[in-house]
Amino acid sequence: MVAVAWPLRDTARVPATTFAFLGDIVAGPGRRIVETWLPVLRGDHAPDIVVANAENAAHGSGLSARQYRELRALGIDGITLGDHAFREPSIRPVLEEPEARVIRPLNLSPRAGGRTVLRLPPPPGRRRGVAVITVLGRIFMALPADDPFRAVDDLIAALGSAEPVTIIVEAHMEATSEKAALAHHLDGRVAAVLGTHTHVPTADARILPGGTAFITDVGMCGPYDSCIGRDKSAVVRYMTTGVFQAYGIGAGDERLCAAVVSLSDDTGLALAIRRVEYPPPPVSHPGPVPHPAG
Secondary structure (H helix, E strand, C coil), rough: CEEEECCCCCCCCCCCCEEECCCEEHHHHHHHHHHHHHHHHHHHHHEEEEEEEEEEECCCCCCCHHHHHHHHHHCEEECCCCCCCCCCCHHHHHHHCCCCECCCCCHHHHHHCCCCCEEECCCCCCCCCCEEEEEECCCCCCCCCCCCHHHHHHHHHHHHCEEEEEEEEEEEEEHHHHHHHHHHHEEEEEEEEECCCCCCCCCCCCCCCCCCCCCCCCCEEECCCEEEEEEEHHHHHHHHCCCCCCCCCCCEEEEEEEEEEEECCCCCCCCCCEEEEECCCCCCCCCCCCCCCC
């Protein structure tokens, strides 16, 4: 297991909520690796809340209603979607259900329908609930989206201060600069800005000066012996010939990548962030999956 931590200060006496966010779950390999390693992640980090991006769970694009239910049954508390939010028709009515814990990006047209804020209750003994949102980037992204900066500003204003809530922002964006700019724009006003979409984990998990945790990209839960989750041979053929190739799902070196953030129940900001990565389990190992630390 890879684990990289960035603490803000001594957190021993600060009441906190441990929040785990799983990077983009890619198709069958991603769903299986989450099922394998999520219990180990729970044992290692004892998260109070687990949220996952699952917009690539259905054949690499979208999330079906059945897959939503299966992921929730694994103990995932909430699910976010990105630019493939509406790719699977069966998820659209689920997005409208009042009790469903799945959201589409905040900064799409209101006419798109669907829930945009994932409200999670305070864990036992804590007073702050958690609100999770996703915003799409506008640089190098095909799906038209409204200004993500203003969208989050408006949401913060709408939430107000009447009820204490900790805000987590998923930056589903292509450009690293856009993710960093959003994080600095929101520093001190939200607990974390967690980047997704590029499927490549970055080594920059840190606490910004105002107390917001940031990582450019959490990485994916899926096959790393691939081109960001897709069959590497098909991608190479297309890039070397220019001839269209249908991209299947890659296979091999399946990993779970996540960020674990400690959230202050006093301030609603971050105390620490840790990037975690679980490698493929040994194929020949019988019985329970061994811990990656040995």
